[in-house]
Amino acid sequence: MAEGDIKTGSLKTIREGSAEILVAEHVFYNPVQEFNRDLSICVLTTFSRIYQREKSAERQRKNASDDATNGADTKLEAGVKHENGLRILEALSATGLRSIRYAKEIPGVKEIIANDLSKSAVESIEQNVKHNQIEHLITPSYNDAMTLMYMSTKPEQRFTAIDLDPYGHPTRFLDGAVQSIEDGGLLLITATDMAVLAGNTPEACYVKYGSVPLKTKACHEMALRILLRCIETTATRYGRYMKPLLSISADFYIRVFVRIYTGQYACKKSSSKQSMVFQCTGCEALTLQPLGILKPNPTEANPQQIKFGIPTGPFVGSRCEHCNHQHHMGGPIWSAPLHDEQFLAELLQTVEQEDSKRLTTIRRIYGTLTVIREELHDVPLYYTLDRMCGILKLESIGMLKLRSALLHAGFRVSYSHASRTSIKTDAPISVLWDILRCWHRLHPVKADRFLEGVPLTAILRKEPAKVYNIVEIHPDANPPSRKESLSRFPENPAAHWGPGTRATQMVSDNKMLKSAQNQNKRKQKRTPKGDSAEEESQNDVKADSESPERKVPKTITTDC
Ligand SMILES: C[S@@+](CC[C@H](N)C(=O)[O-])C[C@H]1O[C@@H](n2cnc3c(N)ncnc32)[C@H](O)[C@@H]1O
Numbered sequence: 350m351a352e353g354d355i356k357t358g359s360l361k362t363i364r365e366g367s368a369e370i371l372v373a374e375h376v377f378y379n380p381v382q383e384f385n386r387d388l389s390i391c392v393l394t395t396f397s398r399i400y401q402r403e404k405s406a407e408r409q410r411k412n413a414s415d416d417a418t419n420g421a422d423t424k425l426e427a428g429v430k431h432e433n434g435l436r437i438l439e440a441l442s443a444t445g446l447r448s449i450r451y452a453k454e455i456p457g458v459k460e461i462i463a464n465d466l467s468k469s470a471v472e473s474i475e476q477n478v479k480h481n482q483i484e485h486l487i488t489p490s491y492n493d494a495m496t497l498m499y500m501s502t503k504p505e506q507r508f509t510a511i512d513l514d515p516y517g518h519p520t521r522f523l524d525g526a527v528q529s530i531e532d533g534g535l536l537l538i539t540a541t542d543m544a545v546l547a548g549n550t551p552e553a554c555y556v557k558y559g560s561v562p563l564k565t566k567a568c569h570e571m572a573l574r575i576l577l578r579c580i581e582t583t584a585t586r587y588g589r590y591m592k593p594l595l596s597i598s599a600d601f602y603i604r605v606f607v608r609i610y611t612g613q614y615a616c617k618k619s620s621s622k623q624s625m626v627f628q629c630t631g632c633e634a635l636t637l638q639p640l641g642i643l644k645p646n647p648t649e650a651n652p653q654q655i656k657f658g659i660p661t662g663p664f665v666g667s668r669c670e671h672c673n674h675q676h677h678m679g680g681p682i683w684s685a686p687l688h689d690e691q692f693l694a695e696l697l698q699t700v701e702q703e704d705s706k707r708l709t710t711i712r713r714i715y716g717t718l719t720v721i722r723e724e725l726h727d728v729p730l731y732y733t734l735d736r737m738c739g740i741l742k743l744e745s746i747g748m749l750k751l752r753s754a755l756l757h758a759g760f761r762v763s764y765s766h767a768s769r770t771s772i773k774t775d776a777p778i779s780v781l782w783d784i785l786r787c788w789h790r791l792h793p794v795k796a797d798r799f800l801e802g803v804p805l806t807a808i809l810r811k812e813p814a815k816v817y818n819i820v821e822i823h824p825d826a827n828p829p830s831r832k833e834s835l836s837r838f839p840e841n842p843a844a845h846w847g848p849g850t851r852a853t854q855m856v857s858d859n860k861m862l863k864s865a866q867n868q869n870k871r872k873q874k875r876t877p878k879g880d881s882a883e884e885e886s887q888n889d890v891k892a893d894s895e896s897p898e899r900k901v902p903k904t905i906t907t908d909c
């Protein structure tokens with residue numbers, strides 16, 4: 350956000366990225382979403398490059414000589430109309446700020462439709478498009494988003510990218526979006542109803558998304574997986590399927606970037622990418638059970654052939670094997686990877702080349718994407734260090750020691766970008782409990798904590814199956830993103846931050862945002878840089894209790 354935003358009559362002038370917009374109090378503008386817009390620009394810039402490469406390869410396949418004349422290496426520029434470029438629909442545009450930034454900052458755009466159902470919002474879009482002299486790329490549109498998308502389902506009318514950034518949940522727009530997106534096109538979708546997705550009202554989540562959420566410490570990742578599963582099942586109704594490029598949990602919302610393709614055979618694999626989730630009501634152990642399974646069924650004609658089946662279950666007993674409590678069942682969730690590794694690599698290249706003057710949140714984008722790249726992409730969900738130690742009433746073992754014990758024992762472990770104290774690992778939870786049993790030998794829990802029926806009694810009374818190395822720090826225990834002190838789990842972006850309400854007064858919140866950002870900078874400066882890794886690990890745990898998931902105002906509680 351630029352310094353010196355000024356008021357003009359009842360309008361306020363706001364600068365963000367390359368755009369300058371005039372905003373009235375009654376039109377929605379949320380400064381906290383700058384990270385969301387900056388990140389979307391990086392994603393679309395990368396996607397635009399990939400899109401051109403794919404189109405060029407397609408042309409080459411069709412007619413090699415043609416391609417030489419078409420120019421496979423057309424230089425993509427921002428702010429200039431590219432006849433073969435992206436056709437973007439911003440279906441819920443409010444001030445037009447996002448569309449204007451997309452037009453001015455993403456190379457290789459053909460056209461952007463900036464649509465809103467509110468008359469005053471569309472007037473604001475028109476005014477801002479003129480103010481930014483970007484009429485050659487943006488067409489303002491006054492329509493219901495669904496009507497507009499349903500009118501654009503024929504192949505030649507479809508969009509290359511559709512951005513859905515609604516108030517609350519996006520699910521009522523999905524049916525139109527999956528039908529009006531090009532084959533291989535990109536959907537960029539935000540959901541801000543985190544309280545619902547995080548399990549505060551499971552019945553409401555089921556109504557909106559068709560899945561039951563669980564109150565788990567991994568609720569932010571579960572929210573992403575519920576949204577992704579909802580997009581996938583909406584798409585498969587039309588013989589289309591989804592490939593997630595990037596799925597992010599940030600501040601008070603989630604945002605997913607997925608490509609949509611057409612293919613009946615790929616749709617058949619959909620049930621094997623979705624799972625029900627059992628969570629123990631005592632120790633919170635998580636167990637996933639897929640809806641479908643793929644079995645190799647090679648024939649001479651097709652050695653790659655697979656057979657579709659359903660698993661036998663349930664995958665848990667009627668009582669938890671660790672603590673003897675019963676289970677809750679949630680889901681279905683998307684249990685395939687949340688991100689595409691190849692796309693992430695290319696996206697990070699884009700981010701590295703970005704100008705930090707234009708994208709003010711670039712440091713945070715780089716930090717978050719680096720943590721995401723380090724995530725174990727084949728391991729859904731996670732536990733948290735503080736919660737596991739809390740359940741056993743143990744003094745904290747510290748992140749580095751726990752990660753080291755797992756690595757020494759031959760397991761993989763990573764953080765999740767969604768939680769500062771997350772433990773994402775391919776080790777079964779029985780191994781995590783064993784490591785904590787070893788820790789307990791050195792740091793025993795008080796005898797009066799061993800009450801009948803509580804999970805810690807059942808878990809700590811058992812002997813560990815083996816002795817785990819909780820003393821030596823493993824060389825890989827500290828991931829590069831942490832060693833390099835990247836901006837991994839940012840503080841709250843503003844004092845009274847949140848998704849905003851319909852046509853809010855958040856326009857005037859710039860000052861608040863800046864003051865919170867300054868406070869955060871001061872805090873970051875105070876964090877001693879040369880901390881030993883172990884001290885830093887304790888800081889991580891401590892800081893988690895101050896992390897965004899805890900500080901959300903009551904109205905949008907996303908803690909779980
Ligand atoms: C959260 S705001 C969008 C913010 C914007 N994308 C940005 O980055 O600043 C949601 C907008 O959706 C509009 N809206 C709500 N329902 C709609 C519908 N059915 N069709 C089109 N626009 C709609 C509202 O008028 C509002 O301006």
Ligand SMILES: [Zn+2]
Nearest residue numbers: 629632669672
């Ligand atoms: Zn249990």
